[in-house]
Amino acid sequence: MKLNSILSISLLLVIVLFSCDSNRWEVVTEKIELEQDYTRFDLDVTKVLQGGTSQEEWEMLNEKYPNFFPLYIEGIMGFGRMTDPLTYTVFNQYLNNDDIVEVLNHTAKIYPKGSLKTEFTDLKSAFKRYHYYFPERIVPDVVTMTAAFNYATAADDQVLAIGLDMYLGGDFEIYPEIGIPKYKFQNFDRSYIVPDAMKAWLLTEFETPGGQDLLEQMVYYGKVAYLLEAFLPNYEKHLFFNYSPEDLSWCQENEGPIWFHFIDLELLFSTENHQIRKYMGDAPFVAGFPEGSPGRVGQWVGYQLVKSFMDNNQDVGLKDLMEIQDANRILRMSNYKPKR
Numbered sequence: 001m002k003l004n005s006i007l008s009i010s011l012l013l014v015i016v017l018f019s020c021d022s023n024r025w026e027v028v029t030e031k032i033e034l035e036q037d038y039t040r041f042d043l044d045v046t047k048v049l050q051g052g053t054s055q056e057e058w059e060m061l062n063e064k065y066p067n068f069f070p071l072y073i074e075g076i077m078g079f080g081r082m083t084d085p086l087t088y089t090v091f092n093q094y095l096n097n098d099d100i101v102e103v104l105n106h107t108a109k110i111y112p113k114g115s116l117k118t119e120f121t122d123l124k125s126a127f128k129r130y131h132y133y134f135p136e137r138i139v140p141d142v143v144t145m146t147a148a149f150n151y152a153t154a155a156d157d158q159v160l161a162i163g164l165d166m167y168l169g170g171d172f173e174i175y176p177e178i179g180i181p182k183y184k185f186q187n188f189d190r191s192y193i194v195p196d197a198m199k200a201w202l203l204t205e206f207e208t209p210g211g212q213d214l215l216e217q218m219v220y221y222g223k224v225a226y227l228l229e230a231f232l233p234n235y236e237k238h239l240f241f242n243y244s245p246e247d248l249s250w251c252q253e254n255e256g257p258i259w260f261h262f263i264d265l266e267l268l269f270s271t272e273n274h275q276i277r278k279y280m281g282d283a284p285f286v287a288g289f290p291e292g293s294p295g296r297v298g299q300w301v302g303y304q305l306v307k308s309f310m311d312n313n314q315d316v317g318l319k320d321l322m323e324i325q326d327a328n329r330i331l332r333m334s335n336y337k338p339k340r
Helices: 002-021 041-047 055-064 068-076 085-095 098-110 117-133 182-188 190-205 214-231 237-241 245-253 255-264 273-280 297-312 318-323 327-334
Strands: 038-040 141-145 153-155 159-163
Touching (some): 041 098, 055 068, 055 085, 068 141, 068 159, 085 098, 117 214, 153 190, 190 214, 214 327, 245 255, 273 297, 297 318
Parallel strands (some): 141 159
16 A cells, blocks of 8 residues: 555656656647748759749749749849849849859758758748747748848748858858858858747748847847747757857856846836847847857847746747737836845
């Protein structure tokens, strides 16, 4: 009888421990049906490099990518209107540029046909989770491209594009030649493709209204990071902030001083653009913080606030979270109290 009691208690303890470690938002993705295409526009463009693009090839690209090709030509690259005959000429001039040819060929070498199977599988699983929690929202088709280093990601109402020329590795020799700051090179690693793409779509779908104070911006980006964690449970958390593991460790080790910096200087409700840019914008470090600080610490603190809010309010779902527009409410109900 005693042995049975001990076994029952042990089993209960295992169940409790397992539930604490499990992902609260996990779903069985295999049971979710999703119509979504994944295509390699960059490889199709590379195929037509020799001798430029014929009118027939131009029409082929337009037919194969009816939603994306006009976006690419008109919006992403700014070559002109699709209805303007001169646009076809400008596109051909672009493809005949030696530097562009080099980038396209190098991208095809790094990411040949079939090489993105893991990334595409992970993205599809993430979008299945997204669709499960936000069934009324559009799930985009995904297409890869090169955009002359202008965009890592781009999106419209139905398409999410990934600029593979922004993921050629931090040691790719052209990045410094075109003036990209060195601190950004770590973000050009392949491991950032899926989190960056998912983040781009979430930022598009859940746009923030203008005129926000610092707290509202922090909470907004914190919500996006929280969704990324829910939809990409197998990805390292530092990727959601475009951090290195060392950057994330610095934030975790300095959580108290970071938070009380905002509190002591009364920054949370600041609407000064330079203050918001300082703590939310891309930068190699934050002025006034100890050595080793990464940029965008406001986004990380926003995630901490949102996570604390969700941990302390288990009745709030993901859809509920995104519908809450009162950042001050999330602050109050988060019970976020790091040690000074």
